[in-house]
Amino acid sequence: MSERHVIDPITRIEGHLRVEIEVENGHVKDAWSSGTLWRGFEVFLKGRDPRDAWFITQRVCGVCTEVHALASVKCVEDAIGIKIPDNARLIRNLIHGAQYLHDHIVHFYHLHALDWVDVVSALKADPKKTSELANSVNPNAPKSGPGDFKVTQDKLKKFVNAGQLGPLTNGYWGHPAYKLPPEANLMAVSHYLDALALQSRVARLHAIFGAKNPHIQTYLVGGVTCVNDLNADRIGEFIGILEETKSFVDNVYIPDILAVAPFYLEWAGIGGGLKNYLSYGMFPQKGGEEPGNLWFPRGYIKNRDLTQVYPVDVSKIEEEVTHSWYKYAKDAPLHPSVGETDPWYTGI
Amino acid sequence: MSGRLGVFESGETYLVVRTRPLVACFLHWVLFLSIVVLTITGYYIGDPEFYYGQGEAYQAFAMAEMRLYHLYASWAMAFVLVSRFYLAFTESCNHDIKQFLPTPKNIVNAVKLAIYFVTLRGEGAHYRFINPLGGIGIFMMAVFMLTQTITGISLYSAGTGAGSLWWVLGSPIDSLLEGQQNVRLIHHLVMYFLMFVILIHVYMQVWKNSVFTESDISSIIAGYKIFPLSQIGHFADYYGLRLTEDAPAKKRMDEVSTAREKDE
Amino acid sequence: MCRVKKEYSLKTVEDRLGILESLDRREFLNFCAKITATLGLASAFIPKVAKAIEQGARKPSVIWLHFAECTADSEAFIRSTYPSTEELLLNILSVDYHETLMAASGEAAEGALKSAMAENKGKYLAVCEGAIPMATPPGPAGVPGGYLTLAGKTGIELAREVLKDAAAVICVGTCSSFGGVQAQRPNPTGAVGVEEATGIATLKIPGCPHNVINSVATIVNYLLLGSLPATDKHGRPLFAFGKRVHDQCQRRAHFDAGQFVEKFGDEAAKQGWCLYKVGCKGPQTYHNCPLVEYNDGCSWPVKGGHPCAGCSEPQFWDNMQPFYERLPDIHLPGVEASADKVGFTLVGGAAVGVAAHAAYTFANRKKFDGTLKDE
Numbered sequence: 001m002s003e004r005h006v007i008d009p010i011t012r013i014e015g016h017l018r019v020e021i022e023v024e025n026g027h028v029k030d031a032w033s034s035g036t037l038w039r040g041f042e043v044f045l046k047g048r049d050p051r052d053a054w055f056i057t058q059r060v061c062g063v064c065t066e067v068h069a070l071a072s073v074k075c076v077e078d079a080i081g082i083k084i085p086d087n088a089r090l091i092r093n094l095i096h097g098a099q100y101l102h103d104h105i106v107h108f109y110h111l112h113a114l115d116w117v118d119v120v121s122a123l124k125a126d127p128k129k130t131s132e133l134a135n136s137v138n139p140n141a142p143k144s145g146p147g148d149f150k151v152t153q154d155k156l157k158k159f160v161n162a163g164q165l166g167p168l169t170n171g172y173w174g175h176p177a178y179k180l181p182p183e184a185n186l187m188a189v190s191h192y193l194d195a196l197a198l199q200s201r202v203a204r205l206h207a208i209f210g211a212k213n214p215h216i217q218t219y220l221v222g223g224v225t226c227v228n229d230l231n232a233d234r235i236g237e238f239i240g241i242l243e244e245t246k247s248f249v250d251n252v253y254i255p256d257i258l259a260v261a262p263f264y265l266e267w268a269g270i271g272g273g274l275k276n277y278l279s280y281g282m283f284p285q286k287g288g289e290e291p292g293n294l295w296f297p298r299g300y301i302k303n304r305d306l307t308q309v310y311p312v313d314v315s316k317i318e319e320e321v322t323h324s325w326y327k328y329a330k331d332a333p334l335h336p337s338v339g340e341t342d343p344w345y346t347g348i
Numbered sequence: 349m350s351g352r353l354g355v356f357e358s359g360e361t362y363l364v365v366r367t368r369p370l371v372a373c374f375l376h377w378v379l380f381l382s383i384v385v386l387t388i389t390g391y392y393i394g395d396p397e398f399y400y401g402q403g404e405a406y407q408a409f410a411m412a413e414m415r416l417y418h419l420y421a422s423w424a425m426a427f428v429l430v431s432r433f434y435l436a437f438t439e440s441c442n443h444d445i446k447q448f449l450p451t452p453k454n455i456v457n458a459v460k461l462a463i464y465f466v467t468l469r470g471e472g473a474h475y476r477f478i479n480p481l482g483g484i485g486i487f488m489m490a491v492f493m494l495t496q497t498i499t500g501i502s503l504y505s506a507g508t509g510a511g512s513l514w515w516v517l518g519s520p521i522d523s524l525l526e527g528q529q530n531v532r533l534i535h536h537l538v539m540y541f542l543m544f545v546i547l548i549h550v551y552m553q554v555w556k557n558s559v560f561t562e563s564d565i566s567s568i569i570a571g572y573k574i575f576p577l578s579q580i581g582h583f584a585d586y587y588g589l590r591l592t593e594d595a596p597a598k599k600r601m602d603e604v605s606t607a608r609e610k611d612e
Numbered sequence: 613m614c615r616v617k618k619e620y621s622l623k624t625v626e627d628r629l630g631i632l633e634s635l636d637r638r639e640f641l642n643f644c645a646k647i648t649a650t651l652g653l654a655s656a657f658i659p660k661v662a663k664a665i666e667q668g669a670r671k672p673s674v675i676w677l678h679f680a681e682c683t684a685d686s687e688a689f690i691r692s693t694y695p696s697t698e699e700l701l702l703n704i705l706s707v708d709y710h711e712t713l714m715a716a717s718g719e720a721a722e723g724a725l726k727s728a729m730a731e732n733k734g735k736y737l738a739v740c741e742g743a744i745p746m747a748t749p750p751g752p753a754g755v756p757g758g759y760l761t762l763a764g765k766t767g768i769e770l771a772r773e774v775l776k777d778a779a780a781v782i783c784v785g786t787c788s789s790f791g792g793v794q795a796q797r798p799n800p801t802g803a804v805g806v807e808e809a810t811g812i813a814t815l816k817i818p819g820c821p822h823n824v825i826n827s828v829a830t831i832v833n834y835l836l837l838g839s840l841p842a843t844d845k846h847g848r849p850l851f852a853f854g855k856r857v858h859d860q861c862q863r864r865a866h867f868d869a870g871q872f873v874e875k876f877g878d879e880a881a882k883q884g885w886c887l888y889k890v891g892c893k894g895p896q897t898y899h900n901c902p903l904v905e906y907n908d909g910c911s912w913p914v915k916g917g918h919p920c921a922g923c924s925e926p927q928f929w930d931n932m933q934p935f936y937e938r939l940p941d942i943h944l945p946g947v948e949a950s951a952d953k954v955g956f957t958l959v960g961g962a963a964v965g966v967a968a969h970a971a972y973t974f975a976n977r978k979k980f981d982g983t984l985k986d987e
Contacts, residue, residue, distance in 0.1 A: 007718035008763045011711045014683040016762060036761040038749070039680050039793070040800035047948075049934035055921065056929070059793040062684020062821060063712075085877075110690075114715040155702075164671050164706035170724040171715030196698050200691045204907050211916030212906035213691065214684035214821050218916040225876055225917035228884045325751065343800075347753025348761075394938070395952075396889065401869035410870025466969060468976055506895070507859050510844065523845060528896035529922065529931040533939050533951055540955030544962045551966045559973065 002029055008036070012111040014063040018348065034348060038325070042341040050076045051221050058215055063106070065214035066099045066206065076221045086286065087230065088223035091209050093283050094238065095216060098205035101245050102213075105202060105253065109195040116260060117180060117188040120173035123160065125186035127153055133183045138255035142247070143194065152190040179263040188260065191252050202245050208238050275304045278312065364574050367567040372435060376568055379428040383546070385421035386496075387539065389414045394536055419504070426497050429490070447483045448490075454480040465552075485549050492542040499535040503528070646694050650829040650904060651841070652851045671703070672835070673732040674739055675725065675774060676710040679767045680760050680794050680803055681742025685785035686712045688821035692828060693908040700828065708736075722763050729777060737834070738778035739827075740788040743795055744768050744809035747802025759801040771810050780840055781806065781814040784827050786923055789816035789847075796929035797943070807847065815840045816847045820923035825904045826852040846926060848898070857894035857920050860902040863887065881917060891936040893922030 001024070008018035016037040022030040045056055053076055058069035070092065077084065084092075127149035134144035159165075172178070180188070203213040209226045210216030218226040261268075281291050281298030291298035291312075299309035318333035327344040328334065354362050392399065392414045401408025436445065447454070458480040464470045465481070478486070498521055505518025506528050525531050557565045567573050641658065648658045676686070690697045690713075701707055707714075708728035709721070716724050728736060744767045745759035757766035765773075775781050783789045783806050794803040807814040817826050830849055833841045841849040858864065866872070866886040873880045873887050886892070897920055901912040914920055922932040931940055939951045947954065 005718075006764075009711055009717065009721060011714050011717045011721055014712070016678070016760065018761075037680055038759045038801065039745075039803070043800040044794070044796045044798065049936070052933050052935045055935055056793060056796075059682050059684075059820070062682035062687050065682075065684060065687070110713065119715070159702050162671075164673070164708075166671075166706045166708055167701065167710055167714045169708055169714070169716065169728070170720040172720070193698050196690065196701075197696050200693055200697060200908070203687075203691050204910050207907035207910035209916070211911045211913045211918060214687045217913040217918045217921070220876055220918070223877065225881070227877065227882050227917055229911070229916060325749070343749050343751070343759075345749035345751035345754045345758055347751075348764075396870055396872055399870060401866075401871045405865035405869040405871060408869035408871065412868040412870075414870075468973065506856060510850065510854055519845065526927060527925050527931050529893065529925070529928075529940060532896065533942075536939055536951050537942075537955060540951075540958050543955075543959045547959060547962045547966065551970070555970065555973070559977070 001025075012114065014061050020348075036348075038343060040341070040343075042339075050079075054219055054221070055217075062214040063111075064099070064103055066095060066210070066216050069216065069219050070096055073219050073221055080221075082222050084223045089284055089286075091224045091226060091230075092219070095206060095210050096282065098202065098242075101205070101242075101249070102199060102202040105195050105245075105248070106199050108253065108257075109192050110199070113188060113192055114171065116178070116264060117192070118173055118175075118178035118185050119156070119168055119171065119189055120160070121178065121180070121182045122186035122189045123153065123157060123182075125149070125153065125182035127186070130183040130186045130190075133259070134187050134255075137259045138251055140251050141255065142251055143190070149186055149190055152193065153186055155193075156189060180260065184259060184263070188256060191256055194252065195248070198245065198248055201241055205238060205241050205245075208234050208241075272304065277301045280312065362574055364572055366572045367564075368571050369435075370571050372432070373568060373571045375428045375432050375435070378424055379432075382421040382424035382428065383542070385417055386425060387543070389418040389421065390539060393418060422497070422500055425493060429493055429497065447478050447480070448487045450484050450487060454483060458484050482549075482552065485545055485552075488545050489542065489549070492538050492545065495538045496535060496542065499525075499531050499538070502531045503535060642694055646825070647829050647832045650825055650851060650900075651833055657836075671706040672831075673728055673736040674705045674707045674710075675728055675736050675778070676707060676739045676741065677771065677774060678711050678762075679740065679742030679744050679771070679788065679806070680801065681785065681787050681792075683712055683741070684821035685741045685788075686710070688819075688824050689784065689827060690824075691907055692824045695828070705737075705831070708732075718763075725774070729774065733777050735779050736777070737831070738775050738781045740771070740775075740781060740783045740806045740814070741785055742767075743787040743791045743803035744771055744806060745794070745801035745803045746809060747800070749801075759803075768809055771806060775806070775810055775812045780834065781812055782827070782830060782840075783807070783814045783816045783818075784822045786818040786820050786822075786928065789814075789818040790926040792820070793929055795927070796933075814847060815843060815849065817852070818848060818924040818926075819899065820921075820928075823852075823901070823904060823906055826900070844898070848924070852900045852904075853898040853924060855898065855900070857897045857899050857901055857914070860900065861894055861914060862902055863914060876917070884917075887914060887917070887919045888938065890919055891934065891938055892919035893925075893928075893932045893935075894920040896932070897922040897925050897928075899924040 002022050004020060004022050006018065006020050010017040010019055015035060018034045018036050020032045020034075021028050041057065041060060045053060048056065054069045054072035057072035058065060060068045128146040130149040131144055131146040134141045134149075160168075165171075178185075206213035206216050209218060209224070209229055211218050211226070218224050278300040279296065279298060281294035281296050283295035284290055285293045285295055287293060297309070298312050300312055301309060315335065317336060319336050319339045320333045321328050325343055325345045326340075327342050328340055329342075334340065354364065356362055393411070396411060396414075399410050399414070401410040460470060461479055461481045501514065502518035502521035502525075505512075505514040506522070508514045508518075510519075522528055522531060525534060553564050553568075564573075644658050645655070648655065651657075678686070690701075692700050695704060701713070709725045711721070714721060714724065744757070746757055746768060747759065748754045748756045749758045755766065757768040760767035762770050786792045787794070787803075788806045790805045791799070791803045791808075792805075794801055795805075805814075805816070806812070807816070815830065817823075817830060819826070826849070829851065830841055833839075833849075833851075841851055843849055844853055846853075858867070861867075863884060863886045866884070867888055871880065871883075871885040872889040873885050874889060875881075876890065888895070892914065894914065901920070902914070905912045905915065919935065921935050922928040925931065933940060937950065941948065941950050942954055949957075
């Protein structure tokens with residue numbers, strides 16, 4: 001006996017997602033996901049000045065901001081054969097690296113954590129034990145005294161007692177799928193709040209050389225514009241925030257993963273998609289041509305077999321519209337460069 | 349309007365016709381100068397090319413100067429537009445306003461005249477004071493200059509505070525055109541339209557002056573034209589002249605008039 | 613899916629003040645000073661601002677709706693430094709519905725929305741992010757507004773339902789204000805701003821993304837005076853959008869001096885000269901970027917050497933492109949060219965025509981007898 005459930009909206013993501021699941025005997029048997037927003041970037045990008053393309057493309061996503069801009073600006077440079085100056089390469093690598101840092105922190109704590117961490121359970125934690133837990137996971141843990149956790153817990157208590165739960169309203173608090181003990185929950189909530197303050201600092205890494213975050217505005221076909229920011233003051237601030245962030249990642253973020261993971265080990269076997277993975281690689285190094293000079297190499301992996309990495313042949317990439325709300329003139333997949341954008345909405 | 353007859357030393361009779369008061373000539377050349385200044389400074393403001401500030405920013409004012417001259421010249425142009433509009437209703441300049449409007453009749457006649465001027469075939473007619481082609485040209489110039497004044501006020505108002513007089517004047521244009529960027533585009537484009545009409549205007553005056561008896565060049569400089577009587581034919585009644593007493597010349601004019609009446 | 617029953621017990625002023633005691637007083641006053649300055653009020657107002665934030669016995673309920681957007685305005689909102697995002701989300705506001713931040717999903721999220729609307733009817737602040745697509749998608753299931761659906765409703769249906777009982781509607785970002793990126797030509801989804809879609813007056817804080825200092829200042833204004841700040845004709849608060857970028861720009865002196873960046877990477881760019889010639893839209897754009905800057909006063913595009921793109925202006929995507937040219941291109945049926953190209957063609961064509969005419973008539977001058985017949 002199977003039943004269907006619809007989860008719409010899926011929250012704590014960018015965009016609008018609907019997931020439909022078929023549950024049988026307490027297990028998901030099948031699932032369908034639909035993005036329920038179409039904006040038509042492929043349509044309005046046509047006919048625009050290629051120098052502006054990155055500016056428009058960046059607006060695909062404001063959470064993973066910058067990455068679409070970088071992809072677009074590299075495309076145009078590749079098309080007209082521009083090689084950017086070395087300083088521009090470095091600045092782009094710094095900005096893109098900062099995006100890695102920022103996105104991982106926000107993704108783990110603010111978008112993801114509430115699926116694993118029961119905030120209400122943290123109210124029952126003993127701050128002293130929480131401190132012991134934190135220090136056992138990482139002896140160098142910052143802000144990990146019993147007093148620190150007491151402050152967080154009191155803050156949380158007052159917040160909950162005030163009666164307005166805000167973003168925590170209607171959470172699945174107390175559900176048996178939450179496996180963490182109260183102390184681990186309190187530690188995680190405390191770090192959720194720390195990360196909330198930190199992500200705003202990490203975003204400054206973008207603003208230093210990228211003028212603002214989200215949506216940086218110093219990229220340019222041919223390089224970057226932030227020549228005036230290449231001074232000791234700016235570089236010093238960048239290094240400072242980078243150190244601060246690294247310290248958080250090393251002493252809080254990774255230990256948190258290690259502390260939480262044992263409680264959810266069975267989840268590690270779930271998912272994986274089609275088990276084939278593709279990466280275009282990133283962070284070009286000095287000299288050489290892409291993809292040879294990429295610090296994160298380019299390649300794809302078949303069927304979860306990490307021992308073998310195959311080279312990427314972009315000419316073999318195809319777009320299929322069978323399971324999407326598009327139609328093609330002919331019922332055959334096309335390479336993205338000749339792909340058609342013809343929406344055809346057949347309903348959910 | 350008045351005209352005066354005289355006799356050249358050669359014995360030939362000539363006619364002097366005052367076509368516009370001196371003040372109108374003066375205004376024309378103020379307008380001309382202001383448009384020259386506006387075009388040069390305006391082009392610079394749009395695309396600063398030939399003049400760069402030297403030294404530290406606080407020591408140089410290249411763009412600021414250009415904008416100042418642009419502003420002065422625009423005041424001059426606005427002054428001419430307003431006063432010329434006023435003069436059009438006074439006795440001395442009372443030329444039928446219908447000559448300047450793109451009425452269907454004027455458009456048909458303008459096309460006929462244009463065909464004649466270009467192909468030298470078809471109908472070429474004389475017109476009272478101004479021909480329909482020139483009339484429409486001047487009408488377009490007036491419209492373009494008005495557009496430049498209005499969009500110029502809007503561009504100027506953008507930097508003034510909300511609630512100021514300029515803001516009150518300029519803001520509706522900004523709203524109408526959906527933003528300063530479009531105001532700027534129109535201001536820039538209409539400059540070219542104006543150049544287009546002025547180019548043709550100047551050429552036609554020079555061309556007509558060299559091909560026909562219908563000269564406007566002396567008229568725009570000094571406000572009167574001199575015609576050898578042998579060539580004027582039709583002019584006598586065209587300007588509704590009150591001729592001064594000059595016996596031999598008067599006699600000649602009477603003869604011409606009589607001859608014309610007989611023709612009709 | 614089971615839920616712990618809410619334990620509402622303490623709703624008094626003392627409890628609310630207790631929360632605020634946990635804040636660092638100096639940081640709090642620092643924030644108040646900054647907000648007061650952004651609002652353009654005298655420093656005498658700082659204590660009043662502080663009081664306004666502290667005094668509310670009940671935090672104002674905020675319902676944050678996402679339409680056709682990229683979530684950058686939510687991201688921008690959590691970049692707040694004074695007050696910290698934590699204070700903003702937990703202590704100053706009660707963000708009851710926000711798809712990017714809230715714990716609940718699906719039915720539970722819908723439930724949170726419904727109860728927030730019911731409990732705070734006529735009192736909640738609706739914050740909108742993203743444009744509303746109005747067009748009908750082609751295909752058998754196409755309905756008006758069908759390019760965006762949320763929990764089975766179209767974006768416009770949800771907007772009408774939620775906004776009608778809001779105390780005030782604040783649009784953050786250019787998309788919700790004026791349609792934004794998806795509304796650019798040819799606007800395939802028929803996207804428009806929230807006000808245009810629903811007919812409900814909104815306060816707009818445009819920008820791509822908006823600057824959090826402006827949204828926070830607006831909210832403080834609301835808490836302080838019980839009303840939204842004065843706006844310009846587009847519905848943007850005057851304290852932030854009353855002056856042009858150009859008139860507040862750090863590089864303005866170079867503009868007046870006639871010192872311009874000719875191309876990116878030249879000596880002038882290194883000197884930090886004016887970006888007017890490489891397409892800066894500062895002279896056409898009303899925004900307070902040069903004063904407040906982004907990311908807690910870190911930088912803004914012109915400071916980063918990039919021309920202003922005019923992102924706070926209505927329809928800037930169409931009007932301000934190309935971003936590296938000063939003027940937009942002309943898009944008319946049969947004409948797709950820059951203004952200068954059109955102008956040069958026109959005047960150049962006239963000059964060529966005039967020259968040809970002069971040559972032709974000179975060659976055929978005998979055809980003219982020097983007279984014309986009378987009218």
